[in-house]
Amino acid sequence: MVREIQFRLNGKDVSVICDPLKRLLDVLREDLGMVGTKEACGEGECGACSVLRDGAIVTTCMIPMGAVQGCEITTIEGLRETERGKCLIEAFADGGAVQCGFCIPGMVIAAESLLASNPHPTNEQIRHGISGNLCRCTGYDLIVDSIRLASERGNGLW
Amino acid sequence: MRETPIGTPIRRLDAISKASGTQMYLSDYRFDGMLYSRMVRSTVARGRIAAINMPPLPDGYYFITHKDIPEGGVNELYMIKKDYRCFAEGDVRYIGETIGLLVGPDRGVLLDLEQGIVIEYEEGVPSISIEEGLACKGGPFVGDRNLFCDFTIDKGNIDEVLAKAYRVVEDEINTGWQEHVHLETNAAVAEKEGDKFIINISCQCPFYVRKSVAGLMNRPFEDIIVRQTTTGGAFGGKEHFPDILAGPLLVAVNKIGKPIQLVFDRHEDGAFSVKRHPSRTRFKTALDKDGNILGMDIDVVYNAGAYESCSYVVLQRGVFHAAGVYTIPVTRVRGRAVATNTFPSDAFRGFGAPQTLFAIEVHMCHLANELGIDPLELKKRYFNKKGDITVTNGHINDTVVLSEMLQQVMEASGYAQKAATYKPGSGKGIGISFYNHGGAFTGNGEQMIIKAKAKLHRRADGIVAILVGSTEMGQGLQTALAKIVARVLDVDQDRVVYDNPDTSCVADSGPTVASRSTMIVGKLLERAALEMKERWEEPGEIITQAEYQHPEGYPWDQSTFQGDAYITYGWGVCAVEVEVDPLTREVITKGVWSSHDVGVPIDELVVKGQIHGGIIQSLGYAAMEKLENTAKKGFKQVGLSDYIIPTSMDFPAQTATLVHNPYPYGPFGAKGMGELVFNGASAAFIDAVSRAVDTEIRSIPIPPETLTELMKHGA
Numbered sequence: 064m065v066r067e068i069q070f071r072l073n074g075k076d077v078s079v080i081c082d083p084l085k086r087l088l089d090v091l092r093e094d095l096g097m098v099g100t101k102e103a104c105g106e107g108e109c110g111a112c113s114v115l116r117d118g119a120i121v122t123t124c125m126i127p128m129g130a131v132q133g134c135e136i137t138t139i140e141g142l143r144e145t146e147r148g149k150c151l152i153e154a155f156a157d158g159g160a161v162q163c164g165f166c167i168p169g170m171v172i173a174a175e176s177l178l179a180s181n182p183h184p185t186n187e188q189i190r191h192g193i194s195g196n197l198c199r200c201t202g203y204d205l206i207v208d209s210i211r212l213a214s215e216r217g218n219g220l221w
Numbered sequence: 222m223r224e225t226p227i228g229t230p231i232r233r234l235d236a237i238s239k240a241s242g243t244q245m246y247l248s249d250y251r252f253d254g255m256l257y258s259r260m261v262r263s264t265v266a267r268g269r270i271a272a273i274n275m276p277p278l279p280d281g282y283y284f285i286t287h288k289d290i291p292e293g294g295v296n297e298l299y300m301i302k303k304d305y306r307c308f309a310e311g312d313v314r315y316i317g318e319t320i321g322l323l324v325g326p327d328r329g330v331l332l333d334l335e336q337g338i339v340i341e342y343e344e345g346v347p348s349i350s351i352e353e354g355l356a357c358k359g360g361p362f363v364g365d366r367n368l369f370c371d372f373t374i375d376k377g378n379i380d381e382v383l384a385k386a387y388r389v390v391e392d393e394i395n396t397g398w399q400e401h402v403h404l405e406t407n408a409a410v411a412e413k414e415g416d417k418f419i420i421n422i423s424c425q426c427p428f429y430v431r432k433s434v435a436g437l438m439n440r441p442f443e444d445i446i447v448r449q450t451t452t453g454g455a456f457g458g459k460e461h462f463p464d465i466l467a468g469p470l471l472v473a474v475n476k477i478g479k480p481i482q483l484v485f486d487r488h489e490d491g492a493f494s495v496k497r498h499p500s501r502t503r504f505k506t507a508l509d510k511d512g513n514i515l516g517m518d519i520d521v522v523y524n525a526g527a528y529e530s531c532s533y534v535v536l537q538r539g540v541f542h543a544a545g546v547y548t549i550p551v552t553r554v555r556g557r558a559v560a561t562n563t564f565p566s567d568a569f570r571g572f573g574a575p576q577t578l579f580a581i582e583v584h585m586c587h588l589a590n591e592l593g594i595d596p597l598e599l600k601k602r603y604f605n606k607k608g609d610i611t612v613t614n615g616h617i618n619d620t621v622v623l624s625e626m627l628q629q630v631m632e633a634s635g636y637a638q639k640a641a642t643y644k645p646g647s648g649k650g651i652g653i654s655f656y657n658h659g660g661a662f663t664g665n666g667e668q669m670i671i672k673a674k675a676k677l678h679r680r681a682d683g684i685v686a687i688l689v690g691s692t693e694m695g696q697g698l699q700t701a702l703a704k705i706v707a708r709v710l711d712v713d714q715d716r717v718v719y720d721n722p723d724t725s726c727v728a729d730s731g732p733t734v735a736s737r738s739t740m741i742v743g744k745l746l747e748r749a750a751l752e753m754k755e756r757w758e759e760p761g762e763i764i765t766q767a768e769y770q771h772p773e774g775y776p777w778d779q780s781t782f783q784g785d786a787y788i789t790y791g792w793g794v795c796a797v798e799v800e801v802d803p804l805t806r807e808v809i810t811k812g813v814w815s816s817h818d819v820g821v822p823i824d825e826l827v828v829k830g831q832i833h834g835g836i837i838q839s840l841g842y843a844a845m846e847k848l849e850n851t852a853k854k855g856f857k858q859v860g861l862s863d864y865i866i867p868t869s870m871d872f873p874a875q876t877a878t879l880v881h882n883p884y885p886y887g888p889f890g891a892k893g894m895g896e897l898v899f900n901g902a903s904a905a906f907i908d909a910v911s912r913a914v915d916t917e918i919r920s921i922p923i924p925p926e927t928l929t930e931l932m933k934h935g936a
Binding site for chain 1: 230232233235236237238239240241242243244245246248249401402403404405406451452453454455456486487488694695696697826827829830833834835836837838860861862866867868869870872874875
């Protein structure tokens, strides 16, 4: 069974015809060619496939397309074009947050989600904010530092 | 004008592309006409394949097995030895052994086909644990003792020392399997270009992949081109394991002629990939009546799994690190790698050293407990110093600055005051550990086996390209090597480029393993850059090359394992403070402090990232990363819901310092460091927990349920 699902993706109206049980992750990566969103666990544990749905962070491996109808989805491809996204990416680069990089698009999404609700988080709040995103390389400290750096540099952006 | 130190951080070359999501990884690529594939694997740990009952294959679908190996090809993947088969043939040795590869255009159909395959086995009795392997449960399947290797190194006569000792303290320390959990799973796409086979693959060692499949395909090396794709973490898990994907894929491409992708999902990667070797280390330590250590008899056994792969080499490193950072007057170390019917164990950050370093650290704590002194006081007495004789009767060549590093960690952590105040069993504890890591290949391996080469190319556009087979896998190597070259040439950083290697274009600089790449390949590039600098005014393109030269005066005999196993070591000190919940036994880590000697850091921020990440992996290894294996089901914790790695909430922010201790043969004084930083935090954590609960701990990991059991029943 397929049906048409309409949603907004990075500010543009999109319509896809697919099984409503198909994962948002697969539609993004395969049908729409947006491969910045990564798959690492496939069970909602690691956060590598995170995007924003109506401003809230979700793991796209757990989101069926039926749950996307009428929603606003922001992926790393959209976020990186915004001032906030650019600030985060620059801060991640300068703060040493990036090693293998596979978790990082999801981490940037998590950082955006956090700063949107709390523009000046404490280190503990940052740790909580990225606790749904696993990283095997960094031990998290430099990611925390980088998000704090973005928060400082982006004064007023969030 | 004072020059900026080399270590002053620059922005990593790969940071922006990775953070913005534009960096492509293997599974992000699409090839024209690309087919997909799924591995069909053994579901029993030991047995004979009686029958493979296939469902009907639709048009365009294939099932590739050993029968499809090209004429003249051999069913092998040549790693260190040639014992590892590409496809099971006749028998199976472990759950997850490759039997065949299903190939076709639709992944849903492939999954259905896989579920429709019925393989009948005549099951044998498998051995899973070290003890079962040593006991040859079910009969030996490697030699007559199930041992891939068994060797002993002596320094002095331990039997005499044990015989005349005032007392002998015996101990046994065990460590478990550990999964790499590189966030990018194993992945490859093979294809044909004209007469050449191409394999695009997430890997550490493109030239290893090429070597492993040449005999299988019955082709010269030049006919197989390996292109590394940006690798989303590896940690040793992509050293030899990519061969397991490359072999069946190339056999399939040879038959089908179209590009074929093989990407593991997380559960496959957890259940059916290599792991860190479980270990059992036994000590008999001779003490005199004043509590001095006279000698140690150390017996090391690693669970190698069903094929040797690199286990002999892993075990050598474990054995050579068995006395830790301590100079013990007389030692004997025996090492055995035992064959079991488990997924083959393989390289993992530290490469055999973490197991024995953990064991010696814990044992030293137990000795201190026996003697009624603080472990730190005992350990300090035996610190290695320059000129000391090692367990292989070679020398410590480094100026060892452990005391200075200890001072840094003592000051940062408040160790002395906390160790005195936190009473045993109070629920609070602080622990401390010391460790090292021999740089580069063991002994004369760099000279005799690797023979690394590096190449630089100043192109017509004036850009200087680094042409080496060494790979970026997240550790920051592209940045480190490009920095070295730019610094020597005295050009802007953006004039130096370093793309993912392609074996048809780059020099074979050896595998990206053994913490050797900055120290060895970096030095080669420094030399190549110096030559290029001298020729800089020449018009047009310039190519310069350098080959490895072994420094004189560091003898090593690989047949007897005697001499300088390593010319130099990185060194580390780590302190960990914990609180243990008296009811739940949950361990809360309150602080982590470390100091490392990496020679001279090429980039302080890259080094910091390695330290923090390595220490968290090591803490996960000790605290939570439980991985069980059963004869019927294989690995039990295979997804990230079950196999628990640290999150951002599990450990606090670290304090890490460096001492500068230039290494004369490294570029700008740099030594290896990627593995060193894994080697010690686990022991400091266990020391702290042992003190907090006043119970000796002899086995890791210790999740709360294990700690509860231990405290109920004693060690």
